[in-house]
Amino acid sequence: MGSLGVDFVSPNEKMEMEFDSSAFPPFKLSQIRASIPKHCWIKNPWKSLSYVLRDIIIVFALVTMAIFFDNWKFWPIYWILQGTMFWAIFVLGHDCGHGSFSDSALLNSVVGHILHSFILVPYHGWRISHKTHHQNHGNVEADESWVPMPEKIYKELDFATKFFRFKIPFPLLAYPIYLITRSPGKKGSHFNPYSDLFQPNERKCVVTSTLCWTLMVALLFYLHTVIDSLQLLKLYGIPYMIFVMWLDFVTYLHHHGHEEKLPWYRGKEWTYLRGGLTTIDRDYGVFNNIHHDIGTHVIHHLFPQIPHYHLVEATKAAKPILGKYYREPKKSGPIPIHLVENLVKSMKQDHYVSDNGEIVYYQTDPKFFNFSGKKDE
Template sequence: MPYNFITLDESASVDSSSASEALPFTLQDLRASIPAYCFEPSVWRSLSYFFLDLGIIATLYAIAHVINAWWFFPFFWLAQGTMFWALFVVGHDCGHGSFSRQKWLNSLIGHLSHTPILVPYHGWRISHRTHHRNTGNLDTDESWYPVSQAKYEQMPWYEKLFRFYLPLLAYPIYLFKRSSDRQGSHFHPASDLFRPSEKWDVLTSTALWTLMLAFLGGLTYAYGWLFLVQYYLAPYIVFVIWLDLVTFLHHTEQEIPWYRGDDWFFLKGALSTIDRDYGFINAIHHDIGTHVAHHIFLSMPHYHLKAATKAIKPILGSYYRKSDESIWSSFVKSYRTCRFVPNDGSQVYYQSSEHQQN
């Protein structure tokens, strides 16, 4: 089924001539600095990451089945949930068209990567397209965008609970309800997330998601709830925590600007993110923390992002953001301080609830 994502040339057209007036470089300047090979995916290399992740997941299941001891399962949950997250990142590349240039292969591997971890591939792919086309735009961004102070003060307790106090468990709810001030579901083609031409893509992914849910129900019926918790639900929760943690840290930082109205354009918004270092996890989750270059060049394979980052850093200068803090220190700091942005202003930054009281 045909689908569209924003391409390198399209992202250049998204930026109007105002880009050269507001930034000391253009998208074309950045692209010209990057070696040409960085823009070309290798099908075999991409497939090798997919099969490697599947192989590790299968091995972990086999080890857990053989050992089958209470003391081992917490280690298994952490490792397997992390591998679920790695598999999600493979599907993420498929959604961007950076896995391969063959749309049918991207859809196939995307579904094989996402359906087992209860992600509706096309529904998520399309909403993620909205996020990338509108990164840093307070009015139109899709995920982990800040709310205004007025909205924060009006939010019901249950919405604040998952948005600000249990943010690392928010993803499944987001699939069904999206974020604040956004309507619709990732499962229903009538959602304003989707174009009419994307109806069958969305229905296909929703049907496969439903079949996966039925399969898990069948396992539970055959082997019991404890089996489901030990072998699937606990790793799934770890996966959700990883997904929310990484996405939160990509876009939630007091130093990252957000824009309203005409002050926003594509490249400016794409720079409203930050690179993070996850230590030895970087290789396991396919360098997803190399996020600035990814937001500028959406269809670049993950295995070329480091080389691209090295090439564009001298041009970006102070516009390039990277945190050297530990991941958990950064999370705790942003968790405590990033609550809302001012009601007015074309370029705004996160403020804390303590700021509101002063």
């Protein structure tokens, strides 16, 4: 204590006193909504379909080029470009699932099934679980996507499970497994209409999506008889794996960040607004437009009904209201290399949360293996 009876406060402590990201925000969801221009809420089905047409044309153009050149100098370029386009197609199907594609439930469902089945995603199964994620974002007990494990569940995992969950690049290939088994500590499958994920009135939708997914698998088996397995792997299999890596990379980074510890909530501390404010915007450089501005994630989480082509404008309008609760994304060059560092550091540090407490933060397992793959002593 100083000579005048005042405690000394260090600069770092002062910054923490000035802003606590877990504190109740001084604004309401309705205020954010009111700050967004009215036209940002309008869904234009023709504009949405134009993006679908654009992506499909690019996908088939890339296939044509790959078949025409068919040499090992071009294949790696094709895989990266086509895998990225598969991811762009997923984002458009994602908009259908949110209803931000159009006001027509039928159009959303038809387009969503076509796009998602093409990349082996069960549309309704995923749509319903993703809705659960948005409705419970930031909630340790009820969130669905990359939700942190309580310490008790984490400590019950064997070394192999921890290794494949936290050792790069394996977490970037987790999505197909998640569709079948969900995350540790959770039960159910996105393909099973009787899974805990779904309500009885949703079962017919899940059956429809599983059938569409099965038809796509059957088509791939048929193509296997028409062209050799290696050619099918080159044209579809490897781009599919790159798409999965994009999906896991992006979804993880929007809910984790080594720059600062993000709060997670339980019980009465959780609210829809507080949970939504734990998401992070990211700048993906040249890929921002290619994958339909999915990096503008905060406003998307709070208002998933806004079409992707209005998210940037809506975010700019809402920033004065959000203030410090909005984490300005680090500007990227053409290629977002810095985000790989974010991912690696987060995977190294963010392992579990405490079993107790209504506001918790990721903790690091000091006994966990280091990134050379060796167990710590």
